[in-house]
Amino acid sequence: MATPNQLVAALMTDAGPEAVSNLAQSTAEAIAEQSNTFTLLQLVEQLQPVLTHHDAFVREKGISLLTKVLAAIAGQLQPQEARVIWSYFTSQLRDPMAMAALCQGILVLLESKLIDEPSLLAFVRALFAEVNVQSFQQTTRHLFFRIFDYLVQNHLDSFRRAMEADFLVGYMTVMDGEKDPRNLMLAFKTVATLARQCNVASCAQDLFETCFCYFPITFKPPPDDPYGISAQDLKSALLKCLIASPLFAPFAIPSVLEKLDSTNNNAKRDTLAVLSDGLPVYGVVSLLPHVPRLWKALKNEIYHAPDAAHEELALGVLGVALKVLSVTGESRTNPVDLILNPGIHECLQHLGAPETKFAHVAGHVLRAMAQSSADTADHVVSLTVPYLLGRLTADDKATHQKTYLDALAQVLDGCAVHTTCPATLRPLAPEIYATSTIALRSPSAALQSHGLRVLALSMRVHGLLGVSERATCARHMLALLDPPRHAPAAPDLQNEAIAALVEVARADVPLVRQWVLPPLIDPIGASPDVLNRAQLRALAALAQVDTLFSEIVHALVVRVRALADLPDLAVLLDTVLAVLQTATSRVDGEHVQAVLAVADGHAFAPGVVQKLAEVAAAMMRKLPSADAQQAIVNALPADLALNDAARFPVVASVLGNVQRSVAMPVPERDLVRRLLDAQMPGTTPLVACICNKSADSDAILADSAVAARLAAVKDANALELLCWIAKALVMRGHKQGNAMVAQILGLLHDPALQRQAARGLGIVAGEYELFLNRHSFAVTKLLYKQRVFHFCLPKIIEAFHSGTDKDVSLLALGCLLQNVPQQVLLSSIKDLVPLLLQSLAPGAAQDDELVRTALATFTMMVHDAPQVVTDHLTSLLPHLMRLSTPAGAKSMHVRIAALQCLGELAALKYAALHPVKGTVLKGLGQALDDPKRMVRREAVNCRAKWYLVGK
Numbered sequence: 001m002a003t004p005n006q007l008v009a010a011l012m013t014d015a016g017p018e019a020v021s022n023l024a025q026s027t028a029e030a031i032a033e034q035s036n037t038f039t040l041l042q043l044v045e046q047l048q049p050v051l052t053h054h055d056a057f058v059r060e061k062g063i064s065l066l067t068k069v070l071a072a073i074a075g076q077l078q079p080q081e082a083r084v085i086w087s088y089f090t091s092q093l094r095d096p097m098a099m100a101a102l103c104q105g106i107l108v109l110l111e112s113k114l115i116d117e118p119s120l121l122a123f124v125r126a127l128f129a130e131v132n133v134q135s136f137q138q139t140t141r142h143l144f145f146r147i148f149d150y151l152v153q154n155h156l157d158s159f160r161r162a163m164e165a166d167f168l169v170g171y172m173t174v175m176d177g178e179k180d181p182r183n184l185m186l187a188f189k190t191v192a193t194l195a196r197q198c199n200v201a202s203c204a205q206d207l208f209e210t211c212f213c214y215f216p217i218t219f220k221p222p223p224d225d226p227y228g229i230s231a232q233d234l235k236s237a238l239l240k241c242l243i244a245s246p247l248f249a250p251f252a253i254p255s256v257l258e259k260l261d262s263t264n265n266n267a268k269r270d271t272l273a274v275l276s277d278g279l280p281v282y283g284v285v286s287l288l289p290h291v292p293r294l295w296k297a298l299k300n301e302i303y304h305a306p307d308a309a310h311e312e313l314a315l316g317v318l319g320v321a322l323k324v325l326s327v328t329g330e331s332r333t334n335p336v337d338l339i340l341n342p343g344i345h346e347c348l349q350h351l352g353a354p355e356t357k358f359a360h361v362a363g364h365v366l367r368a369m370a371q372s373s374a375d376t377a378d379h380v381v382s383l384t385v386p387y388l389l390g391r392l393t394a395d396d397k398a399t400h401q402k403t404y405l406d407a408l409a410q411v412l413d414g415c416a417v418h419t420t421c422p423a424t425l426r427p428l429a430p431e432i433y434a435t436s437t438i439a440l441r442s443p444s445a446a447l448q449s450h451g452l453r454v455l456a457l458s459m460r461v462h463g464l465l466g467v468s469e470r471a472t473c474a475r476h477m478l479a480l481l482d483p484p485r486h487a488p489a490a491p492d493l494q495n496e497a498i499a500a501l502v503e504v505a506r507a508d509v510p511l512v513r514q515w516v517l518p519p520l521i522d523p524i525g526a527s528p529d530v531l532n533r534a535q536l537r538a539l540a541a542l543a544q545v546d547t548l549f550s551e552i553v554h555a556l557v558v559r560v561r562a563l564a565d566l567p568d569l570a571v572l573l574d575t576v577l578a579v580l581q582t583a584t585s586r587v588d589g590e591h592v593q594a595v596l597a598v599a600d601g602h603a604f605a606p607g608v609v610q611k612l613a614e615v616a617a618a619m620m621r622k623l624p625s626a627d628a629q630q631a632i633v634n635a636l637p638a639d640l641a642l643n644d645a646a647r648f649p650v651v652a653s654v655l656g657n658v659q660r661s662v663a664m665p666v667p668e669r670d671l672v673r674r675l676l677d678a679q680m681p682g683t684t685p686l687v688a689c690i691c692n693k694s695a696d697s698d699a700i701l702a703d704s705a706v707a708a709r710l711a712a713v714k715d716a717n718a719l720e721l722l723c724w725i726a727k728a729l730v731m732r733g734h735k736q737g738n739a740m741v742a743q744i745l746g747l748l749h750d751p752a753l754q755r756q757a758a759r760g761l762g763i764v765a766g767e768y769e770l771f772l773n774r775h776s777f778a779v780t781k782l783l784y785k786q787r788v789f790h791f792c793l794p795k796i797i798e799a800f801h802s803g804t805d806k807d808v809s810l811l812a813l814g815c816l817l818q819n820v821p822q823q824v825l826l827s828s829i830k831d832l833v834p835l836l837l838q839s840l841a842p843g844a845a846q847d848d849e850l851v852r853t854a855l856a857t858f859t860m861m862v863h864d865a866p867q868v869v870t871d872h873l874t875s876l877l878p879h880l881m882r883l884s885t886p887a888g889a890k891s892m893h894v895r896i897a898a899l900q901c902l903g904e905l906a907a908l909k910y911a912a913l914h915p916v917k918g919t920v921l922k923g924l925g926q927a928l929d930d931p932k933r934m935v936r937r938e939a940v941n942c943r944a945k946w947y948l949v950g951k
Contacts, residue, residue, distance in 0.1 A: 023065055028072035040081045043069065044088070051088070056097035063089075063098045067105035074108055082114035090123045093130050100136075103143035110150050117158045120151065124159065128170035138180045145186040148174065152190050160198055168194060168203050172210045181219055181229045188237035195244035204247040211241040212255055215274075216267040235270060243278035249286030252278060257290060260297040265306050272301065272313045279317070279324050284335060287324055291338045294321060299346070303361050311361070315368040318343075322372035336376060343369060344383050351388070354395075354403035363407035370414025377415045378422040384411055385424075389431050398444050405439060405450035408432070412457035421463035429464050433473070440476060445490045452477070452493065456500035460507065470508065471515040477501055478519050481534040494534045498541050505545045512548065521555045524563070524572065531568045536575040540582075549585035557594040557615070569604075573611035580618035587619045589627040592654060593634050595619065599650040613649040617770050620657035621777075628662045636665065642678040652682050656689045656771030660779070668694050673705040679717070688724035689771045692732055692778050701725070701736065713743070719753055723760035728772065730764060730788055732779035738791055745795050745812075754808045762815030764788055789820045793828055800835055810839045814850030822860045829865050832857070833872055840879035848891040851883070855897040862904040869905070870912045877905075877916055881923040884939070885930075892932045899927060899935070903942035910950050920946050 031038055043066070044051070050062030070077070070085065086109050089102050106123075109115055133144045148171065151159070159167045171194065175187040191211055194200070200207055217234045242252060256278070259271040275294075279287060287294070298318050305311035318339070325336040347362035366384055370377040388408045392401055412432075415422055432454065439451025455473050458464055465473065480497040505512040520535050520542075543552040556576045563569050580587070595616045604612070623631060635654040642648060655664075664671060668690055675683045687706075691697050700706060709718045710725065722740060729737035741764060747757035765788050772778050793816070800809035813835055817825070825832060839854045858876065861869050869876065882888035883898035902920065906913065924946070927939035 025068075025072065027065070028069045031069065031073055031076075040069070040073070040077070041084060044085065056095065059092075059095060060098040060101060063092070063105065064101040067101045067108065070105055070108045074112055077109075077112050077114060079114050082109055082112055083119070085109065086115055086119060086123075090119075090126060093126055096136070099131075100140045100143060103140060103147060107143065107147060107150070110147065110154075117155070120155055120158060121162050124151065124167065124170070125163070128166070128173070133174045134177050138183065141178070141180065142183050142186075144174065145183045145190070148190055149186050152193050156193070156197060164198055165202055168198060168200060168207065172203070172206060176210065181221075181234055182227050184214070184234060185229060185237050188234075188241050192237075192240040192244045195241065195248070200245055200247055204245065205251050208242070208248045208251045211238060212252070214238055215242065216259065216264075216270040235273075239274060239277060242274055243281045246281055246283055246286070249282035253282060253286060253290050253294075257293055257297055260301065265310065268301065269310060269313060272310075272317050275317045276313070276320050279320050282324075284324050287321070288335055288338075291321075291325070291335065295339045295342065299343075302365060303358055311364065315364055318365070319368045319372045322369060322376055326373045326376060336373075340369060340376060340379060344380060348384065348387060351391070351403070351407055354391075354400040359403050360406065363403075363410035366407060367410035367414040370411055371417050374418045374420060374422065377418060378424050380411060381415065381422045381428075382424040385428055385432075389428065389435060392435050398442070398447055401439070402444075402446050402450055405435075405447070405454055408435075409450065409453045409457050412454065412461055415464075416457060416460040416462075419462055421461055425461065425464060429458070429469070432458055433465075433469065437476060440480075445493060448480075448490075448493055449496060452480070452496055452500060456503060459500075459504055467511070470504075470511055474501065474504060474511065474515050475519075477504075478516065481520075481538055482523075482532055491534075494537075498534075498538045501538060502541050502545065505542055505548060509545070509547045512542065512545075513551075516542070517548070517552070517555075521552075521559075524556075524559050531571050533571065536571065540575050540578045543579040544583055546585045549579070549583050550588065550591075553579055553587065553591055554594060557591060557598060560598045560612070569608050570611055573608065573615055576615050577611070577618055580615065580622065583622075585622075586624055587622045589623065589630050589634075592616065592619050592623060592627075592631040596634055596647070596650060596654070599647045600644075603646060609646065609649050613653040613770060616650045616653035617657045617776065620654055621775055625659050625662055628658050629665070632658060632662070633665050636671075642674055642680060645680065648678075648680045649682055652686045653770055656686050657776040658693075659777045660693045664690075668696070669700055669703045669705075672700055672703065676705050676709070676721075684721045684724040685768060685770070685772060687721065688728035689776070689778065691725055692728035692772060697729070697732075697734065710740075713747065713753070716753070716756055719744075719747065719756055719760060720763075723763040727764045727766075728778075731772065731781065731784050733781040733784065741788065741791060742795075745792060745799075748796075748799055748805070748808055748812060749803065754805060755811060758808050758812035759815055761792060761812050762819055765816055765819035767819070785820045786824045789816055789824055790828075792816055793831070797831055797835065800838075806838065810835060811847065811850065814839060814847065814853050817853045817857060818849065822857060823864070825857060825860075826864055829861060829868055833868060837872065837875055837879065840876075840883065842882070842888075848889075848894050851889070851894050852897045855880075855883070855894075855901045859897075859901045859904050862901075862907060866908055870908055873905070873908070873912055873916070877902075877920065880905075881920070884924070885926045887926075892935055895927070895930065895932075895935045896938050899938040899942045903938075903945045906942075906945035906949050913949050917946060917949050 027043060031040060031043065047062050047066060050058055051066070053059050053062070066085070085105070089105050089109070092098060092102055095102070131144075133141055136144075171190065175183075175191070178184055178187055188211065191207065195207060214234075215238060217231055217238060219231045219234050221228075221230055242248065242256075252274075256271055256274050260268055262268055262271075298314055298321070301314035302311055302318070305314060322336055322339060325339065326334070343365060347365050350356065350358040350362040353359055366380055370380045385408065388404050388411075392404045392408075395401065395404070415425060436451045436454040436458065439447045439454070442448055442451070455476060459470055459473050477497045477500055481494055501512070501516060505516070517539075520539050523535070524531065539552055539556065543549050553576065556572065556579075560569065560572060560576075563572065595612060599609070599612055620628065620631065631654055635651045637644075642651065644651075658664075672687050672690060675687050691700050694700055701710075706721075706725075709721050713719050713722050723744060726737060726740035726744060728734075729740060731737075741761075744757050744760050744764070747753050747760075750757065765785050767773060770776070774780050792812075796809050796813050796816070800806055800813075803809065813832075836854045836857055839850060858869065880898050880902045884895050884902060886895070889895050889898065902924075921943065924939055924943050928936060928943070930936050930939065
């Protein structure tokens, strides 16, 4: 630390902010280390020549140093020290040059909680009297607003007792004219708190106008705004101010309504948001004088809304206004009638012209009115539903009936939010039911859809229909899922019926369990016909309801065994999979046992067995760990005989998806030996999975059954085991993982195993859906694929350049590229390009999938490494032109990939493309005559991009 004389001398020179910070840091360290011999008050005494210097710049540096020291030792601050420094800081409020440093120091002292109430009051009075906050720059003003925010949040009671009115007036002066968004966020927060917790009666208008002058917010954040303040942030903060007190109502309501006359839709939406949140605060007494004007404005916003969102916002305000105006009792002067009666009358007028746009909007208005309160809903129903039912009977024009049904559905939707059925609606239930069922039998799909909606909404209205009537409605919905062959239902209508059934299930599970599930489940397998896919979709959707999940899954799995010969059995299993993958409910052990029972001793087609394995995997992932142990016991035969080909894939899925915390019922080494002896398809991935999850994987690797196979890899089975165990180990970051990968790379030179070894690298870096992935609880380290890639790539490149079997090296590279994120390639892209070009050469590529991988890599490089592609453009183009023709590539997918890559090249710089543009356009002629339509379409897109090059 500098001596007192050195400290003063340094501050009186041209020391900059960095030098002051360094001095403050060393001084704070000295005070912290020598608290008994050197104190903060001694520092103040030493700094006296600086703190009282006639030069404002010198004083500012002294105060800045003192503030930085304060911040560094805030936890050690003593009450006496805080009082002395507080007294000095507050005495310097007339020193504008040092104001920023003073504010920082004051904030530190406030947060220390060592300043007493009289000192705070004196400080605030002095600040209001002596400081013009708006005369300072933004950063200093921000410090002032932070000070006020702290005071209001922590000491408001003190100010309310001693100087409430003066504080309110003073704060309005402080924020008057503020424009900075960061400061306004703090100012709006403080005003909202003051308006809610203080008596603002004497200055309500001034306080409201202080905030309302900022309405509506038109702020647009600058690019790369470091503070991240959006216009919506400011709007939300200002809204809280404008609705903070009912005392604002006499000034707020007329001012806000005036803004609805604006031609700016954004301003109108902000105004509607204020009304929606503010009317309940302002209250019915303040709203009454403005009701006619409010209804006129809302009517305009609803019927002439620029978009659906704007209309919905205005309808929301209408509903809020009706709630505020609603009163209890039978009074004929109910203020809600000021809107309700003219509103309903106008809606009926519009519905009298059902082909107009306003007729459709009128239904939305009726819905908003009915939603506002139960009494209002009763009134709306009494005046509108009989009229609509009458028009549906009298007017048989389909377009008109659609409008009436839509309006009826809107009214029912509004009534459904209440806990009781409107008294005037219940007698009309039979007629509503009859009308909807007639619409369901209409040949018009639109009328059927509207009839279904009316039927579904009538079930949602509490108490409108009895149990038998609701069951009948559900049967009508089910009928849409299984229509007669001569009158098939539209898929959209079936989807609507399924959605309606799900809504019913969420509200009335017993009804669905008794009347809906049996007709959906019982027909499965009852006839040799194909499965009804709409009914399966309905079951999958209903299974999302937690209380129905278990019985639906169990019923579907049980039926799989009985339907072994059904052609569409895989469709049923796909339904079970969809349920398991999307539902949030947990399965139980009985579900897994049911799948195992289905697989027992039954000769399913291979595709069905694979689906069963996927179902078992999905179940195990949702099975609680407490049930997983029993599931393993059920899966493993008592004698560990694992030679049942029909059952083994399901058993493997159960074992491979068990959580790591669940112990195997037999020693893992014994299980691995039995698996290797069984030599069933899929054995090696399961062995690798056990090795990956095992806490003692070294013991498994050291076991003679495994070690003997891995020590000298001489056949395809041993190589497959090596690849899978290498994958298991590199996934968990095991030290032997890279050694095994190196062993696989060494086999690229073995003539008998080299191609399988190359494909084995794809196993190491690839994904396996059934297990050995994060979803199956495998131990997976981050970025393991990237590490495998960077470990293998140099060795593959070396083998390519030094060996004779270049096609094997290309095959190995392609298998890696297929299984790592393409962005990983960018760091090695220059080394990869020669090999990628070689993989596209005639005769070099033996695998269409690998060619497509190389093409996809070049396509990615156009965007992420365009200069590299430009440098090799003349080498790449001939390969792409050749591969885009049937003579160059037999696979349609390769030709499409080549054309897509060629099309992306058109985004490169014109200087590189100009010399080859004509050649490309001419060469595309063959692709335009390709026998496959999809190739021709891609060729047209590619040619269009190249035509635009240079234009």
